[in-house]
Every structure is written in C-alpha cells, then in structure tokens.
Amino acid sequence: MDRGVRCEVCGHPVRSAGEGLRVCAHCYAVTEEGIGPWTYEPPSRRWERAEMPEPEPHHAYGFVNSTLCGLTGDDIVASPYPWIPERPAACPSCRTAAAVIDARWPAEKRLPRRIRSAADIENGAPPF
Incomplete structure (x- = not known):
C-alpha cells in the first residue's frame, strides 16, 4: 500500500501496481498517475x-x-x-x-461518459 494515498473513488488506501498505476483493493478502481481514475464500467x-x-x-x-x-x-x-x-x-x-x-x-462516480452531439462536432469538438 502507498501510505497516505487514497482512492479517488471510494477513499480507501491504494497500492502501487507499477508503471504509474495504483489499484484500490476495496473498489478495484485503477488510477493512472497524472490522469486520475479510469472511468466506471x-x-x-x-x-x-x-x-x-x-x-x-x-x-x-x-x-x-x-x-x-x-x-x-x-x-x-x-x-x-x-x-x-x-x-x-x-x-x-x-x-x-x-x-x-x-x-x-x-x-x-458512475456518471456515464459524455456523448458528443452533432452540434458539439460542428463547433469543432472532436467526435470522441
């Protein structure tokens, strides 16, 4: 466990999983260093x-x-x-x-991924 580092999803301690990844043993959220937790699935x-x-x-x-x-x-x-x-x-x-x-x-933390509308794309937002 990484002392003092808490899961951004549930607040429990996390452990290092190598290469800038941390894993929560409680909710199994994976967090990438500098990016944040992976999206809920x-x-x-x-x-x-x-x-x-x-x-x-x-x-x-x-x-x-x-x-x-x-x-x-x-x-x-x-x-x-x-x-x-x-x-x-x-x-x-x-x-x-x-x-x-x-x-x-x-x-x-279970919010769905944002779906881009046609108006977003027409205004220059990437289609993903």
Missing part, C-alpha cells in the same frame, strides 16, 4: 476472463495472478476476452464478488 464490461488451466468455470481476472473469487497462482493471467457475469459458465463466486465491488462505487 459495469461488471459486464469491466473484467477480463482469467486464463487458467481449467477451462470452466470462467473466472474474472482480478489483479496480479488472481481471480475475483480469490484463486491465485502464477498460471492465472488475464485473457484478451471479456468476462461476462451473465453467462452460465461464469464462476458464481466471481459473480458475487463483482457485484459487491460494483456496489462500492458511489453513485456520483
């Missing part, structure tokens, strides 16, 4: 599926060789595929953990 778009020796159930990758349900090991890595909690093959314990973590994000 719901559980169905937030987690990668863990690559593991056993193909099922599908576990959600947490951080540093672990799953949301607490499995750890050097052979657990993030896959390039999303973890979808609604799928039947999703680990029930990861599904529960994802819901608990999601509930820790305050409502005011």
